[in-house]
Amino acid sequence: MTASRDPDRLIHAFLFEGEEQLHDQIYDAIRAEIDQKRQRAVFGPWRMPIMNKLVPTGLGAAAVVVALVVGVQVLGLTGGGGGSPSIEPSPSPSVAPSPTPTPEGGLPEGPFVIVDGPFDFGDSGLAITVTISAQDWYGEPGGGILGKNENTDPPDGSAVIVFAGGNGWHVPGDPCDWDSTMPETPSTTVDQLVAALAAQGSRDASTPADITLDGYAGKSITLHVPDDAVFATCHEAKFCTLALPGPDPARDCYRYSQGPGQVDNLWIVDVNGQLVIFDWNGFEATPEGDLAELQAIVESATFEAR
Amino acid sequence: MLEELVHQAQRGDAEAFDSLARMVGDRCLAIAVRILRDVHLAEDAVQAAFITAWTELRTLRDPSRFEPWLHRILTNACYAEARRRTRWSEGMRILPVAGTYGPDDYVTVDDRDLLERAFRRLTVQQRAVLVFHHYLGLSISEVAARTDLPVGTAKSRLHHATQALRASIEADSRATTPTQERLA
Numbered sequence: 286m287t288a289s290r291d292p293d294r295l296i297h298a299f300l301f302e303g304e305e306q307l308h309d310q311i312y313d314a315i316r317a318e319i320d321q322k323r324q325r326a327v328f329g330p331w332r333m334p335i336m337n338k339l340v341p342t343g344l345g346a347a348a349v350v351v352a353l354v355v356g357v358q359v360l361g362l363t364g365g366g367g368g369s370p371s372i373e374p375s376p377s378p379s380v381a382p383s384p385t386p387t388p389e390g391g392l393p394e395g396p397f398v399i400v401d402g403p404f405d406f407g408d409s410g411l412a413i414t415v416t417i418s419a420q421d422w423y424g425e426p427g428g429g430i431l432g433k434n435e436n437t438d439p440p441d442g443s444a445v446i447v448f449a450g451g452n453g454w455h456v457p458g459d460p461c462d463w464d465s466t467m468p469e470t471p472s473t474t475v476d477q478l479v480a481a482l483a484a485q486g487s488r489d490a491s492t493p494a495d496i497t498l499d500g501y502a503g504k505s506i507t508l509h510v511p512d513d514a515v516f517a518t519c520h521e522a523k524f525c526t527l528a529l530p531g532p533d534p535a536r537d538c539y540r541y542s543q544g545p546g547q548v549d550n551l552w553i554v555d556v557n558g559q560l561v562i563f564d565w566n567g568f569e570a571t572p573e574g575d576l577a578e579l580q581a582i583v584e585s586a587t588f589e590a591r
Numbered sequence: 592m593l594e595e596l597v598h599q600a601q602r603g604d605a606e607a608f609d610s611l612a613r614m615v616g617d618r619c620l621a622i623a624v625r626i627l628r629d630v631h632l633a634e635d636a637v638q639a640a641f642i643t644a645w646t647e648l649r650t651l652r653d654p655s656r657f658e659p660w661l662h663r664i665l666t667n668a669c670y671a672e673a674r675r676r677t678r679w680s681e682g683m684r685i686l687p688v689a690g691t692y693g694p695d696d697y698v699t700v701d702d703r704d705l706l707e708r709a710f711r712r713l714t715v716q717q718r719a720v721l722v723f724h725h726y727l728g729l730s731i732s733e734v735a736a737r738t739d740l741p742v743g744t745a746k747s748r749l750h751h752a753t754q755a756l757r758a759s760i761e762a763d764s765r766a767t768t769p770t771q772e773r774l775a
Contacts, residue, residue: 292757299706300726304624304633307616311634316609318638319645324603521739 391421392431400449401427401591406529406539409450409559416585419578431582433575443567443575445583448527448540450559455528456481460488460510461518463525463538471530475555478562479504482526482551487511496552498563499587503554510547540564556588597654600645608648612641615658619665625722626669628711633669640668662737666719673715709759717752724749 400413415431424431432444453471456478457463466486472478479493483506491507508526516522525538526549542549552563563583567576593614599607619640623633643664651660710718716738723734735745 292760293753295702295706295760296721296753296756297725299703299710300625300722302703303621304630305617305621307620307634307637311620311638312609312612312616315612315638315641315645316605318642319605319608322642322646324601324646324649 391423392417394418394420397422397424397431398426399424399431399445399586400429400447404429404448404450407451409556409561410590411449411556411559411561412589412591413447413449413561414587414589415582418581418585422578422582431579433571433579440568441570441572441575443565443571443579445563445565445579446540448560448562448564449556450561452530453560454478454481454539455530456485457525457528458484459486460524460526460542461514461516462520463523463528464520467528473560475503475553475560478553478560479506479551482506482508485526487514496554498552498554498561498584499556501554501556501561501588503552503561505550505552508549508551510542510545512546514545516542516544552583557590561588593657594654597648597651597657601648601651601654605645608645611657615661616641618658619661622662622722622726623665623669625726626666626715626718627673628707628718632672636665636668636672639671640665643668659733659736662723663739666738669719670715705760706756709756712759713752713755717748717755720745720749721752721756 394417396414397417398412398414400409400411402408417431421434422431423433423435429447429449430444433442436442437444453473455467455471458466458468468481472481482488483490483493485508487510489509489511491505493504493506496503496505510524514524516524519525521538523538523541525541527538527540529539546569547566549564549566552565554561563586565579565583567579593611596607596611596614600611616637619637620633623636623640624630627633627636640661644661647664651657713721719738720734720740723729723737724731729737731746731749732742734740734749735742738745738748740748
């Protein structure tokens, strides 16, 4: 190379050399893998997931890979953090078949298997069933989510999301600057997780309360998002509650909020050593009746080994 | 067309996603090869990126932004691949010269060897900004978006990467010149 040659032009020209065709076997491998992999269901301000396109009941029994992200805004949400809800153990918990969607798309009243397989972060080995006692609830069997009226958005949506299993959760110290305040050590017990959530900055967290679900002990805590929070200034524009353990790529925010003023009730129980998190939430204008239905759904949860 | 495929894929249509992948896969491979400097690693990174894209596709708010969004995932996949495979020289498939093309014949065989060595001395993050800027012709803000960096950081990283590459090229030139002179 001579000194007279333009380095920038050399770099540019050099970068135009190299392989530029992805071989068919790679496409085939990708296709084979996605055929076995379920898309992460997302509740968000921009769209509803396929809540009105429920998979057939039979598919609900298949192993599923589900990860859930929900953000909702609640003001004046009742229950959860302040009280001490207690549920009597189910004498004989059993997993009922997932209900068939009604013609309108809402789920019929009755038992609903909300979790029946592994999440992509781990397998609790649990099937979790809740009882739907009202109309217009939507969800995918085994999908870990129920939402009212296909509406999880502000100002009046409501939903519950369930996470089960895994090797614990990282709780960032600052939900806005979450990338740089992520602890090295995950919270792996109910007490650790609730303590970390209670200490999370700017959440105006409630005092953790004792709860039981299906006879399993745990804690509840209510978290808020400041009314004046500006998500655009946060890392990746996300106000992050929880992240997964693992190498950096896996430590993306897994549960983030949707808007300022949001309030979530997290009910966390230990089911034979497995952390199970119910995050039920609504919005400022969510009808109180919807919230009562939602709380009843969470309180009806039963757990069974798959 | 692409946006419609994204919409379909977001509804769980694997066939639509397969079509999407085939529309943008070659470009993804080209980017990954240039960042990682190894075809096998690049193929692994592209495959990982597409799997991630499939599982995360419903988080994409604007289907028209699919490709930039995918490139960001791909960049992270390249970083992960580079971390996993630190032994660059083992089992490496050198980039083929035959069948490649360039905008001109500016790069000679000697240049190519020199540049390859120089490029490998850069960090994978430096290579990424160079590739997005020089190969895809993206602006600094577009590079920043694809590398998950603030614009100022992307600009700074590009500057330092270019300087490092130039320095490396010049050092290589100085090191080889006496030998060439002796041979002459």
